[in-house]
Amino acid sequence: MKKISVSLSGHQTSISIEDDFIIALHQIAKHDNVSVASIIQSIDATRMPDTNLSSAVRSYILRRYMKSAKL
Numbered sequence: 001m002k003k004i005s006v007s008l009s010g011h012q013t014s015i016s017i018e019d020d021f022i023i024a025l026h027q028i029a030k031h032d033n034v035s036v037a038s039i040i041q042s043i044d045a046t047r048m049p050d051t052n053l054s055s056a057v058r059s060y061i062l063r064r065y066m067k068s069a070k071l
Contacts, residue, residue, distance in 0.1 A: 002018075002024065003015065004058055008040070013053070017054050017057055017058060024061045025057065036069055040053070043057055
């Protein structure tokens with residue numbers, strides 16, 4: 001597990017996710033030509049209030065890869 005630190009709504013926060021998810025998040029950011037922080041901000045803005053941010057990020061990555069694999 002590694003931590004990623006980002007600023008969300010002017011507050012520093014960090015998420016802890018596995019290395020493979022960090023690699024995938026960087027690949028998605030590169031593909032979309034956006035920053036990792038902007039992806040995390042978007043996920044944070046749309047997640048359900050009872051879902052923690054790390055879990056929401058993992059789910060987002062899984063959905064992106066499933067969509068690209070057309071599963």
